[in-house]
Amino acid sequence: MIIYFSGTGNSRSIAQKIALDGERTEEIFDIKEDVLKDGRIGIVFPVYCADIPHALYEFLKRVRLDSPYIFSIATAGGGAGRSHGSVAYLLKEKGTELSYSDTVIMPDSCIVFATPEKLREKLLLAEDARAGEIRAATEIGKKNSVRPSLPEGALNRFMWKFFGFTMGLYNKKVTESCVGCGLCSAGCPVNNIEMKDGKASFVTGKCENCFRCIQSCPERAIEFGRLKVTDRTQYLHK
Ligand SMILES: Cc1cc2nc3c(=O)[nH]c(=O)nc-3n(C[C@H](O)[C@H](O)[C@H](O)COP(=O)(O)O)c2cc1C
Ligand code: SF4
Ligand code: SF4
Structure with missing residues (x-):
């Protein structure tokens, strides 16, 4: 199954495009179970302040993912920051493991760093190909290593404060x-x-x-x- 969080639609679109035929694809807010069991579980989310969104943090604290193959896909305006490490950390706390991660650069949703129109068009044109690569990689169970790191660390807190106070x-x-x-x-x-x-x-x-x-x-x-x-x-x- 594919679970996702999405503010402005980038992560929702990637989640739908990497899902296998007929695979359950659901936003985290609609998931009521405490345990999700499946042959594979993909987690798709936007990067917020160099880390995962707080709602995803709360979700991964609450829900246990029971699967031999769990992968995280970030969408970001610039880069994944510590987000994959945070997912790995939260999974490890529950005795499970992150097998694979990847990041798709998409138009920035946050206004402060708005992506210029030409680059936006280019990124959206490349979206299907990037999603296809991830779909193929995860379908064969490709692995890479992600080092767990403590979620919501100093950089993340600083960035939220920066946006809060200056903007x-x-x-x-x-x-x-x-x-x-x-x-x-x-x-x-x-x-x-x-x-x-x-x-x-x-x-x-x-x-x-x-x-x-x-x-x-x-x-x-x-x-x-x-x-x-x-x-x-x-x-x-x-
Ligand atoms: C509050 C906020 C903070 C963000 N922080 C980052 C960041 O630290 N690094 C980054 O590359 N993109 C950042 N972005 C951009 C989003 O991660 C990116 O546009 C993402 O694809 C949005 O996905 P969505 O449409 O599924 O919400 C931020 C966006 C928001 C709204
Ligand atoms: S920014 Fe806040 S108020 Fe606006 S849609 Fe998102 S969660 Fe709701
Ligand atoms: S704030 Fe905008 S989206 Fe919300 S009700 Fe008013 S016009 Fe509609």
Whole structure:
């Protein structure tokens, strides 16, 4: 089976493309079991601040993956950072092993480091070929070695603080431009956005900072502190 987390669609698209015919492919938020058992399990996720998303950390703490072949596939704007090592560490804590990992460079979802349009097009054109390579490698059970490393380390914490303080990432707001279409509320993976009096509103501090809401708003009515969507920075995988 393939499990994934995806904010703006890159990881979802890769997960779907590397899945074998008829293989169960599911987002982590929809998985209720505490143990997942299969002949192979792939974990696909975006890199956040040089590591795995916090939601994936919580998921791998909660769920035991029971499989002889577990592989992790990161999608990233620049590189995987420590993310594969973190997955290996969390699996090892549960007595299992990461057999293989790979990283696909995709358009950056986070606005701060928006991928230039020409490069975006190039990366998306290369996506099917990269997914095909990973599908073939994992189908034959290819292995490489990944050294476990403690998740959510100093660099990761520093980067989240940097985004928080200098960009105002945690200061999310919905502006007057909101037309109440409900897209952001329906799409939020952790139900952090409610519709009140025909307008969207952030309701809890429980945000994964996946950028799905800000990137998918057709009116560009969502702002994360100083981070605003423009023609140059808006990105959502089709
Ligand atoms: C909050 C945040 C932090 C990110 N940090 C990194 C990073 O440290 N390194 C990197 O290469 N890409 C980083 N990215 C870019 C994403 O990893 C990349 O665009 C990924 O493919 C998005 O996948 P998704 O569409 O499945 O959410 C970050 C994106 C977000 C939203
Ligand atoms: S997606 Fe944008 S316009 Fe639609 S409800 Fe959310 S904030 Fe308002
Ligand atoms: S509020 Fe927005 S950024 Fe936060 S988890 Fe929901 S969709 Fe993602």
